Amino acid sequence: MIELDDVRKSYGAVPVLKGITASVARGEVVCVIGPSGSGKSTLLRCVNGLESYDGGAIRVNGRRVDRADRSIRAVRVQVSMVFQRFNLFPHRTALENVIEGPIFVKGETRAEAEARGRDLLARVGLAGREEARPPQLSGGQQQRVAIARALAMRPDAILFDEPTSALDPELVGEVLGVMRALAEDGMTMLVVTHEIGFAREVADRVLFLDGGVIVEQGPARRVLTEPEHPRTRDFLRRVLNPL
Amino acid sequence: MQGFLADAREFVPILLQGVQLTILITVGSLVVSTLLGLVWAMMRVSGVGLLSGISATFINVIRGIPIIVQLFYIYFVLPDFGVSFTAVQAGIIGLGVAYSAYQAENFRAAIEAIDKGQIEAAQTIGMGWWLTMRRVVLPQAFRAALPPYGNVMIMMLKDSSQASTITVAELALQGKLIASATFKNTSVFTLVALMYLVLSLPLILAVRHFEKRTGRP
Numbered sequence A: 001m002i003e004l005d006d007v008r009k010s011y012g013a014v015p016v017l018k019g020i021t022a023s024v025a026r027g028e029v030v031c032v033i034g035p036s037g038s039g040k041s042t043l044l045r046c047v048n049g050l051e052s053y054d055g056g057a058i059r060v061n062g063r064r065v066d067r068a069d070r071s072i073r074a075v076r077v078q079v080s081m082v083f084q085r086f087n088l089f090p091h092r093t094a095l096e097n098v099i100e101g102p103i104f105v106k107g108e109t110r111a112e113a114e115a116r117g118r119d120l121l122a123r124v125g126l127a128g129r130e131e132a133r134p135p136q137l138s139g140g141q142q143q144r145v146a147i148a149r150a151l152a153m154r155p156d157a158i159l160f161d162e163p164t165s166a167l168d169p170e171l172v173g174e175v176l177g178v179m180r181a182l183a184e185d186g187m188t189m190l191v192v193t194h195e196i197g198f199a200r201e202v203a204d205r206v207l208f209l210d211g212g213v214i215v216e217q218g219p220a221r222r223v224l225t226e227p228e229h230p231r232t233r234d235f236l237r238r239v240l241n242p243l
Numbered sequence B: 001m002q003g004f005l006a007d008a009r010e011f012v013p014i015l016l017q018g019v020q021l022t023i024l025i026t027v028g029s030l031v032v033s034t035l036l037g038l039v040w041a042m043m044r045v046s047g048v049g050l051l052s053g054i055s056a057t058f059i060n061v062i063r064g065i066p067i068i069v070q071l072f073y074i075y076f077v078l079p080d081f082g083v084s085f086t087a088v089q090a091g092i093i094g095l096g097v098a099y100s101a102y103q104a105e106n107f108r109a110a111i112e113a114i115d116k117g118q119i120e121a122a123q124t125i126g127m128g129w130w131l132t133m134r135r136v137v138l139p140q141a142f143r144a145a146l147p148p149y150g151n152v153m154i155m156m157l158k159d160s161s162q163a164s165t166i167t168v169a170e171l172a173l174q175g176k177l178i179a180s181a182t183f184k185n186t187s188v189f190t191l192v193a194l195m196y197l198v199l200s201l202p203l204i205l206a207v208r209h210f211e212k213r214t215g216r217p
Helices: A040-047 A072-078 A094-104 A110-123 A139-152 A169-184 A196-202 A220-225 A230-240 B002-045 B049-063 B067-081 B087-112 B116-124 B129-166 B171-182 B185-215
Strands: A002-011 A014-024 A029-033 A055-060 A079-082 A157-161 A188-192 A205-210 A213-219
Touching: A002 A040, A014 A040, A014 A055, A014 A213, A029 A040, A029 A196, A040 A055, A040 A157, A040 A188, A072 A079, A079 A139, A079 B116, A094 A110, A094 A139, A094 B129, A110 A139, A139 A157, A139 A169, A169 A188, A169 A196, A196 A220, A196 A230, A205 A220, A205 A230, A213 A220, A213 A230, B002 B049, B002 B087, B002 B129, B002 B171, B002 B185, B049 B087, B067 B087, B067 B129, B087 B129, B116 B129, B129 B171, B129 B185, B171 B185
Parallel strands: A029 A188, A029 A205, A079 A157, A157 A188
Antiparallel strands: A002 A014, A002 A055, A205 A213
């Protein structure tokens, strides 16, 4: 569904992605882990054209991702995104955040969008909070609204950019729980995360990125419990035993 | 004091005619400057080099010429090119254009203060540039722009007196005419000053209200 073929990108003279080749099949959950500055978020942001890439190709459902082309809007509807900092629209209620895209981008009627929006908010455990504005919600609740907003576009896949990194520790679980339920429903997901436990439990495959290259990739349990590459081992040791 | 009250009874009705014109010029140029200012600001943030260049040049030219000279230009020079306006029209257009530069800078600052994550979130649900502006950026920028907007309204009210230089008999000019006819400078200009103050008071209160509201999280 998502294919990356030798993707390269530099910020000026500094290369961030040095030839990434990977793919995400329909219904698959792929987690991207790696140290900060390894290019994980940049890679994710290239997939839906929030950033441009310099070389190689990214394809979504066979269509090339080109952020300068009008087709990027269709790609973004197919591949939705959830941000580290939620990025909810603060001037709109939870429900309005969710129905904004369906109404104004997809042209659904308000009644139809609202009915589905309420269902989606209930699905992420926020029934009854439809009229709340983002500042009145906890970080975990805001992130779940953001997931509902992504789902409202009926995407083929969702990109998650460190979705729990900005949350208080006790709120991480509620967001990961929603994501696990999504995975079990068969949603295609590409997740940049530091939650190794989530990757081990939920992901089909894990990519370990370091210095702009994929150092190791494979089935989640194998990579996370018996990493082959010393850099993967070193990274996991530091993440799992910070002291 | 007795004399002042008697003068007030005599002059206020005449001055109120000036007040009407003052309000007309202020409201008219407020509308013109707001619409034009929005256009300049949108051009400025459009990301299209040519548009933002035109807008930046225009804003700097307008800012660099005194309002009074712009008014003279519109009222006295444009007729030579076959474009003539009444004094009130010229006043509204001149002040409106002059202030559009300041409005544009306020609007631009408010737009650029919007978190980049908001724009990315809008793009991520498939919104194009215009939809992102209309549904996400402008509604939020509007709130940020309100306090400076209120200040511009107060300045415009006072600067509407510059239209007197092109024969618009608004409040300041009415005052000057009465004063030079009666020599009652103290009474007349005290009344004029009080009237401007009364007119700007609601605006000052509005600004304070806006500032309180935007100060809230």
